[in-house]
Amino acid sequence: MRCNVIGVSAVAAKKKKSILPGFGIGMGFTLFYLGLIVLIPLASLFLKTATLSWSEIWGIFTDQRVIASYQLSFTTAFFAALVNAIFGFLVAWVLIRYNFPGKKLIDGIVDLPFALPTAVAGIALTAIYAPNGWMGSILTNFGIQVAFTPIGISIALIFIGLPFVVRTVQPVLQELEKEVEEASVMLGANRWRTFRSVILPEVFPAVLTGFALAFARGIGEYGSVVFISGNMPMKTEIAPLLIMTKLEQYDYAGATTIAVGMLIISFVLLLFINYLQWRSSRRMISV
Secondary structure, eight states: OOHHHHHHHHHHHHHHHHHOHHHHHHHHHHHHHHHHIIIIIHHHHHHHHHSSSSHHHHHHHHHHHHHHHHHHHHHHHHHHHHHHHHHHHHHHHHHHHHOTHHHHHHHHHHHHHHSSSHHHHHHHHHHHHHHHHHHHHHHHHHOOOTTHHHHHHHHHHHHHHHHHHHHHHHHHHHSHHHHHHHHHHTTTTTTTIIIIIHHHHHHHHHHHHHHHHHHHHHHTHHHHHHHHHHTTTTTTTHHHHHHHHHTTTOOOOHHHHHHHHHHHHHHHHHHHHHHHHHHHHHHHHHO
């Protein structure tokens, strides 16, 4: 009898700990959706690449033109994401902490890169920063060329990546209680210490998430970069453009091989960023 009571209690406890109803259907739909939209297309890349021999795959990866395109894509995406992490936080801080005329207008402008077609953004940036453009002509007088250089590519990636950081950090800043900052000041901490010890630990995971999103978007960006880059092999040719070039040459296996290389490198880098975010979150919880 006692064993039955214990068994019933265990079943009841298990039911109490069970998750919300509909988990089976929801999980099944999630796996089906991810498999159909994400995993199957990615698997086709690996299957197409597998038609090549290991020596052919290694030859593509070690080609100087491919290596140069990888270096350019990842370095400019990283630099642009880093700039967006800093200035995106500042923009989010201003929009949350201050009230001023035109605040809603500026808040709406932040989302323009989401709504604007990337090709239009690329044409606009090229027209502005070209040697005969408005900004380009001014910078040329100082010996600075933006269009058709890695600098121009970075500017295009900063343009399209800023909203990712702003919209990720904004909710965290909005939920951050000002009373905690006021208590820190009352305890004798200066503004820098309050920011470093109170505010930064709270928003750093969100900033890191925004950085990861902007970085991931920048790696695969094509439309806004293809115009301002100039597309010079070994100099300003990004990896997505090289993939398009391979496709136009009907070299599908070569294009998928370059894409698989980008996918693997991106996955490793994003996994490392997520690990840093997990560590920062655990450190914040432990404190």
